[in-house]
Amino acid sequence: MCSVPEFTVKGATMMTSLIFMLLMQQLPSTSFLVSTKAGLVNYVEGAASVKAATSIPAGQTVGTGPGGAVEILLNPGSYLRMGENSKVVLDRVELNDISIRILEGSMVIASKGFDKELPLNVTTGNLKMDIIKDGIYLFDQGKVVVVDGKIRDAGNGLVYGKNYQISD
Helix, strand or coil, rough: CCCCCEECCCCHHHHHHHHHHHHHHHCCCCCCCCCCCCCCEEEEEECCCCCCHHHHHHHCCCCCCCCCCCEEEEEECCCEEEECCEEEEEEEEEEEEEEEEEEEEEEEEEEEEECCCCCEEECCEEEEECCCCCCCEEEEEEEEEEEEECCCCCCCCCCCCCEEEEEE
């Protein structure tokens, strides 16, 4: 077994610093990005029209192909997770004004930090919905399932809670 001498510098050990530096070199090179807008691509798997660690500008279509998956950061704590063969457009990307248009496929939105005054606007098919409470929402071909949380129909103001399914 190899022994490495330990040197103390201002209360911290050189050994700890050396181990930390070596561990950081072993990790895959990942950039930690901070975004002030919605649309930071967190994860990509398989066929997709975007790359991880990039930002999606307002109006750009994001798509996945067979076996593809994409996770997009909406705000701190909220994510849009796209399944395979899906397309979405982020119409507005300001953190206090986010609007998503689902063109095709299946998606999950895990939301946090949205409320009646600052909802997350989601359009799927003919449905225009506002996510107004933290929760999990499934979107698929003009349908919404509220797994947990509350969603409001932007057209008529009706509010739906946990376990509701709404379709156009």
